[in-house]
Amino acid sequence: MAEFIPPGTRWFDLPSPFPMKRGGALQGARLAYETWGRLDAAASNAVLILTGMSPDAHAASGEADPAPGWWEWMIGPGKPIDTRRWFVVCVNALGSCKGSTGPASADAATGEPYRLAFPELSIEDGADAAAALVRGLGIQRLACVVGNSMGGMSALSLLARYPGIARGHVNICGAARALPFSIAIRSLQREAIRLDPRWNGGDYDDAEHYPENGMRMARKLGVITYRSALEWDGRFGRVRLDSERRDDDEPFGLEFEVESYLEAHARRFVHRYDPNCYLYLSRSMDWFDLGEAHGGDIARGLAAITGLERALVIGVKTDILFPIQQQEEIAAGLRDAGCATRFLPMPSPQGHDAFLVDEERFGPAVAAFLRALPCTAVNDKVA
Amino acid sequence: MAEFIPPGTRWFDLPSPFPMKRGGALQGARLAYETWGRLDAAASNAVLILTGMSPDAHAASGEADPAPGWWEWMIGPGKPIDTRRWFVVCVNALGSCKGSTGPASADAATGEPYRLAFPELSIEDGADAAAALVRGLGIQRLACVVGNSMGGMSALSLLARYPGIARGHVNICGAARALPFSIAIRSLQREAIRLDPRWNGGDYDDAEHYPENGMRMARKLGVITYRSALEWDGRFGRVRLDSERRDDDEPFGLEFEVESYLEAHARRFVHRYDPNCYLYLSRSMDWFDLGEAHGGDIARGLAAITGLERALVIGVKTDILFPIQQQEEIAAGLRDAGCATRFLPMPSPQGHDAFLVDEERFGPAVAAFLRALPCTAVNDKVA
Structure with missing residues (x-):
């Protein structure tokens, strides 16, 4: 699958061993990512993007790879995620085959692909890997973490496991747990x-x-x-x-x-x-339940997300895979956790994938949220 | 599959040859059906039930087969489709494997199962076969035709192709055409x-x-x-x-x-x-389009249904396969065709299959409609 790794890909070596939530550990694992824009001196302008199940890290064109990315209209100079202001990082999920270590990668111990010898993968492992990358890039606190679909799960996991890791959050068609449908x-x-x-x-x-x-x-x-x-x-x-x-x-x-x-x-x-x-990635979504440590109580799982200042939660009324009730639930939970949260139910006809194609609705919504997001934290301003 | 034909099954020999809409003809074909109650002297109390794709004709228990049927709570003495008043006929769809002639039946010409040599099957063929059975039972006019799911398509086709064949109609989770989802x-x-x-x-x-x-x-x-x-x-x-x-x-x-x-x-x-x-049955549903002869205009297709006096159209809000807009469309069309039509959107949580399990909602609705249905036609009363 090596030929499908975008040429602008960069790699980050995860701590080795990298322990996995459901058991086992990875040796010499790495994350593939791409960046756009420049990190400011205070490392305060970083926006992290966590993707759905299938995309690679090439969310947009850039110097290293001029080919259009999967969110080309969203990311770039003057675009909703404006790379003149923000340092944008998009991660290829741990367990994927687009550059990050996953079941198709060679196991350092054998030199052969892991295949089913890869340890059980959870959304939490992806969140841990993303957190390691953030720290590795010298970022103590993200300006914003954006998560779409599976990435919306990963972002909630990241926020819950690393309190204060981000000031802002955009959750698009995400879920705090997998439902039976x-x-x-x-x-x-x-x-x-x-x-x-x-x-x-x-x-x-x-x-x-x-x-x-x-x-x-x-x-x-x-x-x-x-x-x-x-x-x-x-x-x-x-x-x-x-x-x-x-x-x-x-x-x-x-x-x-x-x-x-x-x-x-x-x-x-x-x-x-x-x-x-x-x-592996499909099963990791089934397993995800932010209420797991709280007897299945999602509200308590979301309440554990502290230090988040502002959130935008977007759902699509025609989404049958991550139905809009799930984004309502996220928004309500973040509000209860003390975060200034806006819930935006989109009337897009395109269902779950609307965020990939409905530029007219999603572009202005994300742009407005990020425009209003202070470059420094509320607490930092006082100092 | 012979062992799965219910013991109460009766057979009706279709006219031979039986021409098929998309070409070809069946020789020596027959329909499997069951009946409950007694046809009155004027043959005016017949209720025909057209089923979804998989059920057999054993909709309810009876003298010939005491085993519970797939709509046991709906049909019987004192039940919503009250067999003390109505002569009820349930047909196994043409093309099925539960007694009626279909791809699994022996081709009289070869003695071997038709398999893919069976001619292309359409909903209209099923309607023609049902009409032949109705006539063969000595019924000029049905009191009511009830169609569920695919049977709702078949019932609309029957009503459109045989004007006046029924005075009443109950369409449950049906559709006037197949939609792309x-x-x-x-x-x-x-x-x-x-x-x-x-x-x-x-x-x-x-x-x-x-x-x-x-x-x-x-x-x-x-x-x-x-x-x-x-x-x-x-x-x-x-x-x-x-x-x-x-x-x-x-x-x-x-x-x-x-x-x-x-x-x-x-x-x-x-x-x-x-x-x-x-x-075969699955494809027949894709092909169905009551607007086919009218440039795809469903309203004109429904307007061709004449002679129908009263209709009850039921949809389920959680149905994703035959979404409720399709039943709204049927109800509007029948109203425009001059039929006194009641549209009932059910809040059942069970989706498309609600009519099989939501006895509390569907039972009273069907009972009330049939109770109010005169035993003789409006026109007949004058005579």
Whole structure:
């Protein structure tokens, strides 16, 4: 998968051994990240971005890599996350296959890929790794941590485990715990991969022995739950494929535009993502529960987040995977924890993935929040 | 699959040849059905029930088969569909494997199962077959046709193709056309079956060479979309399986109650449903569009339904597969067509399948509608 690591990637060596929450430790592990803008002398202008499950660290173009990133319209000079003012760091999640250490990485002890010998991965491990990177960059306190989707889980974990690590927080389509509908969807995605004979208990390669069918199924189910029925009604309706785009010899083959759209998404994904990494990160989301140490009480889990000054929590009304009630819950909990919190329910039709595409709504919201965020902490101002 | 045909089943021989909408014809085809109650002398008290994709005709217990049916609380003496007053007929859909002719049935020409040689199946074919049964039972006009889910599509097709065939109509979680989200879900279910090597282009058997994995995946995805996130939050939350119900040697195996629930549902389904029948019926729903002959204009398609006097259209707010906007659309169209129509949006938490389980809401609603339905037609009364 090495060819899919963006050229602007930088690496941070995690402390070794790096202990994992559910047991075991990583030796010689590292995090892949990219940065934009410049850290100021007081190291007070850093914005950390924690991503969803599949993105790499290349969130935007920059000097080291001019290719557009996955959040190109959000990050850059004069953009909502304005790199003239902020030093922006985007991390590739621990356990991913886009540069950070994960199941597809070589185990230093054997020189072979970890595969299923990788220790059980939790959202908390990703948060610990991100915290180590922040400290390693010389940052005592982030101006803001931004987390999308799985990154929203990681950000809450980071804030809870490292009180005061950030002054501001933007949580987008995140969750303080996994709910059964989302667990069911992810369980089915994992089963599709596991049932593919080429998965072979995790022992495959990137070429002929790659579980392509399982990954295609998992990705299609993902895309179905990342978008929304409403969006597709307007976008595809009941439009059929042209006859030249159909294979009429294939029984029950593709016929509607929406089927072709899913197929195209799936084809772009397979062979560009490692199946074992997919399984590990998927399961880590199921396990996440900020109320775990509080008898399942999310409110108490959120109340443990101290030292956060301002938060913006955004949910999307058409999101079925991280439904908007979950962001309402986060906002209420942060407010109770004493943080000045704004909850923004977005009417975007695009579902969970709206934050990737609905520039008109998400851009101004994030821009306004960051514009109002003081460069130094409230407490620092007094000094 | 013969062992899964309920013992109370009766058969009706369809006209032979029976022409199919998309081409071809069936020879010697038949419909499986069950009845409850007695047809009155004027043949004016018949209630026809058209089912969703998977149920058989055994909707309720009766003299010929005392086993509880899939709508046991709805049909019977003193129940909402009161068999002391109504002669109730439930049809197993054309193309199914529960008694009616379908891809798993023997082709009279060869003596072998049709498999993929079965002609393309449409909702309209099912409606034509149901109309033939109604006439064959000596019924000129139904008191009411009740359709659930796919049966709601079939009922609308029946009403549009046979003006005046029913005085009353109850449409539950139905749709006047398939929308892209539902098409996407069904497409993925079909792909799971088709990708299973044991499906083998439709040539499998019921034992060793049965595409069990594909059918399990299809059924799990079905159950996910038949119920709702809200119901599962209350029902399963984040409850884990007891250690004795877990297989810790299975990587990424079942861990949460919701995963076990899906697995149990899937196991009850496989080997009890024919995969080719599943593919045919699933695709027939994608194709259904009551606006097809009217440039895709559903309102005009519904306006073609004449002679219907009263309708009850029920939708469920948590239904993601046949979302409630689709039932609103049906109700509006029937009203415009001159039918006295009541639209009932149900707050049931159970999603699409609520009509199978939410007795407290659906029972009284259907009972009240049928109680108010005159035994003879408005026009007949004058005569």
